[in-house]
Amino acid sequence: xxxxxxxxxxxxxxxxxxxxxxxxxxxxxxxxxxxxxxxxxxxxxxxxxxxxxxxxxxxxxxxxxxxxxxxxxxxxxxxxxxxxxxxxxxxxxxxxxxxxxxxxxxxxxxxxxxxxxxxxxxxxxxxxxxxxxxxxxxxxxxxxxxxxxxxxxxxxxxxxxxxxxxxxxxxxxxxxxxxxxxxxxxxxxxxxxxxxxxxxxxxxx
Amino acid sequence: xxxxxxxxxxxxxxxxxxxxxxxxxxxxxxxxxxxxxxxxxxxxxxxxxxxxxxxxxxx
Numbered sequence: 001x002x003x004x005x006x007x008x009x010x011x012x013x014x015x016x017x018x019x020x021x022x023x024x025x026x027x028x029x030x031x032x033x034x035x036x037x038x039x040x041x042x043x044x045x046x047x048x049x050x051x052x053x054x055x056x057x058x059x060x061x062x063x064x065x066x067x068x069x070x071x072x073x074x075x076x077x078x079x080x081x082x083x084x085x086x087x088x089x090x091x092x093x094x095x096x097x098x099x100x101x102x103x104x105x106x107x108x109x110x111x112x113x114x115x116x117x118x119x120x121x122x123x124x125x126x127x128x129x130x131x132x133x134x135x136x137x138x139x140x141x142x143x144x145x146x147x148x149x150x151x152x153x154x155x156x157x158x159x160x161x162x163x164x165x166x167x168x169x170x171x172x173x174x175x176x177x178x179x180x181x182x183x184x185x186x187x188x189x190x191x192x193x194x195x196x197x198x199x200x201x202x203x204x205x
Numbered sequence: 206x207x208x209x210x211x212x213x214x215x216x217x218x219x220x221x222x223x224x225x226x227x228x229x230x231x232x233x234x235x236x237x238x239x240x241x242x243x244x245x246x247x248x249x250x251x252x253x254x255x256x257x258x259x260x261x262x263x264x
Binding site for chain 2: 016020045051195200
């Protein structure tokens with residue numbers, strides 16, 4: 001395709017979006033290790049909701065340990081039987097795992113040539129994977145940089161219907177300490193994305 | 206997408222994500238942004254301030 005955007009040529013604000021998606025994906029995929037915690041601890045933010053969330057996240061990171069984060073992560077997402085929250089699109093939309101939203105996502109992943117990593121058995125509609133997929137589409141990790149229209153369709157089909165709700169739940173979950181500001185950051189970012197997509201980006205079909 | 210649409214979308218994102226830049230890059234890549242970031246040197250100190258935050262963060 002002659003007019004395909006190369007990954008290194010994406011606009012500055014798209015780079016910021018991709019980085020934020022990657023950060024959320026990283027923090028939600030597994031309990032962060034010391035190295036990541038230290039980097040989070042060095043962040044600072046401004047007076048916007050997003051900035052305050054990031055500032056709060058950094059403050060909690062400075063006071064936490066790998067071990068307590070692992071406990072928190074388990075209580076939130078793993079638990080005995082189940083964690084406090086179920087971070088899956090299908091669950092949020094239908095009350096059950098592995099329902100139609102997951103099937104629709106798998107169809108779209110196939111079309112976009114997104115394959116899941118080997119040895120990952122978790123359903124693809126978990127929040128961390130969806131954040132990674134958005135970052136990958138923006139940065140062209142699955143081939144070409146996805147057009148804004150493609151990003152918009154993916155966002156509204158698989159993320160918009162439930163991600164803000166999930167991040168709000170995460171922000172106020174009873175087991176959330178480190179993850180409370182992660183929820184605040186995620187919710188604020190989802191709002192910004194929704195507004196921005198509404199201002200532009202023709203649907204790809 | 207028209208140029209006007211493109212501009213307003215970019216403006217909104219730039220404004221909205223102004224808090225994010227250092228943030229995400231530093232956390233994800235570790236490397237390149239790190240040199241520019243000051244060491245806070247606060248380690249694990251659980252100051253009264255942090256303690257209060259942890260309490261209030263429990264909603």
